[in-house]
Amino acid sequence: MKNAFILGASLLCLSTGAFAASIDLTTGTLNGNASVSGTDVELTEAIQSQRGSVFTSTASSISSTTTFSANFTYSISTPSGGGADGLAFVIQNSSAGSGALGSAGGGLGYGGIDQSVTVEFDNWNNGGIDDNLENHVGINVDGNLDSIVTADPVFDLDNVSMATAWVDYDGTTLSVATSTDGIRPMVDLLSTNIDLSSIVGSLAFFGFTAATGGEIAVHTIHDFNLEFGSTVTPIPLPAGLPLLGGGLLLMGWLGRKQRSLAS
Ligand SMILES: [Ca+2]
Ligand SMILES: [Ca+2]
Ligand SMILES: [Ca+2]
Incomplete structure (x- = not known):
């Protein structure tokens, strides 16, 4: 009986692990000046007027019930002339696809980039009502540079050796947090209501973009994790193991058994 309980518990652990999805961007679609650098994707070099993007090569299904949690690590290094222009996390279903x-x-x-939702990490003041801070994170729609909402990340985006960002969508609200210590802040930096499926439609490519202009920096994505809620496809368990449902049923059966033994 004790062994059966342990089996049930381990199946529950497997089910939790099954939802974590590390995305290897080095096998994604790289565009413009983006290049693979070891296990990282370098979106721009510290050269003027570069632009690069990387997207998942296959689109994910999106619906009105889609929820997701994403996190990634990024750096903006060797800035010159004040450092510019920044990088962005982009969800898009434009005609160019990946x-x-x-x-x-x-x-x-x-x-x-139309049919898109973007979280920008912008470190150059181009003017305008929501770009008047040199150092800001913003949420933008349909490739429009006017953000719906912006906030100052507090640390300096011009020269950040390693930062982590978390982007969560609960089906209604898109929330963003970022830090330089790898620990998610207790309070989100910014959030806004987004109707994702009405913006992108039924499919979306997830990825990143960055650019330089007259001023420059190297923009790099080191690590990317994406997990869907309602649209997740469970990974197959090793042969011989019952499905997650079996583990849950086993737990339930054990609970009933223990109650019946006690009575
Ligand atoms: Ca700057
Ligand atoms: Ca800017
Ligand atoms: Ca901006």
Whole structure:
């Protein structure tokens, strides 16, 4: 009986692990100046007027019930002339598909990509009502550089050796947090209501863009994890193991058995 309980518990652990999805961007679709650097994707070099993007090569299904949690690590290094222009996390279903690449400079490589939702990490003041802070994180729709909402990440995006960002969508609200210590802050940096499926439609490519302009930096994505909620496809368990449902049923049966033994 004790062994059966342990089996049930281990199946529950497997089920939790099954939802974590590390995305290897080095096998994604790289566009423009993006290149693979070891296990990282370098979106731009520290050269003027570069733009690069990387997207998942296959699209994910999106519906009105889609929820997801994403996190990634990024760096912006060797800045010159004040450091520019920044990088962006982009969810898009534009006609270019995984080959999408937007404008350089203040466009951060996402400018003009339609049917898109973007979280920008923007470190150059291009002016305008929501770009008046040099150092800001923003949420943008349809490749429009005017953000719906912006916030100051507090640390300096011009020269960040390693930062982590978390982007969560609960079906209604898109929330963003970022830090330089790898620990998710207790309070999100910014959030806004987004109707994802009405913006992108039934499919979306997930990925990143960055650009330089007159001023420059190296923009790099080191690690990317994406997990869907309601649309997750369970990974197959090793042969011979019952499905997750079997483990849950076993737990339930054990619970009833223990109750019946006690009575
Ligand atoms: Ca700057
Ligand atoms: Ca800017
Ligand atoms: Ca901006």
